[in-house]
Amino acid sequence: MTKDLLIELYRQQDRKRKRVLYDLFSSTILLNASLHFIAQMINKELGIESLITQDDIKYCRHYFKDKKVQVNARLPDIPKKSFVAEKLLENNRSDGRSKEINWTNPDEVNLNQIIKSKFSK
Numbered sequence: 608m609t610k611d612l613l614i615e616l617y618r619q620q621d622r623k624r625k626r627v628l629y630d631l632f633s634s635t636i637l638l639n640a641s642l643h644f645i646a647q648m649i650n651k652e653l654g655i656e657s658l659i660t661q662d663d664i665k666y667c668r669h670y671f672k673d674k675k676v677q678v679n680a681r682l683p684d685i686p687k688k689s690f691v692a693e694k695l696l697e698n699n700r701s702d703g704r705s706k707e708i709n710w711t712n713p714d715e716v717n718l719n720q721i722i723k724s725k726f727s728k
Contacts, residue, residue: 610653617658629667636667
């Protein structure tokens with residue numbers, strides 16, 4: 608982005624003009640100086656009197672000071688397989704356990720063994 612583009616955006620009153628102003632002059636805008644002085648410095652550098660106002664500087668300081676420049680970046684691809692599930696499978700295989708699970712047949716279970724409580728006789 609150039610200063611000529613910024614001047615054209617201000618003349619057309621484009622809605623992104625203050626963002627471009629901050630991108631070009633962020634170090635100047637964040638100086639510990641008065642708004643009037645900073646606006647004069649930027650106007651002198653652009654070569655146009657009263658293009659940038661104190662309100663523009665104030666707006667940029669308030670809205671763009673803590674915001675980082677947006678970067679168009681992709682998020683990393685999420686793996687389809689779960690890393691935790693693979694790790695558990697490896698641990699089970701290394702323990703020497705068999706892959707088969709032995710289930711109890713419900714027909715062979717004695718019901719007297721199942722129902723035991725302190726209230727039963």
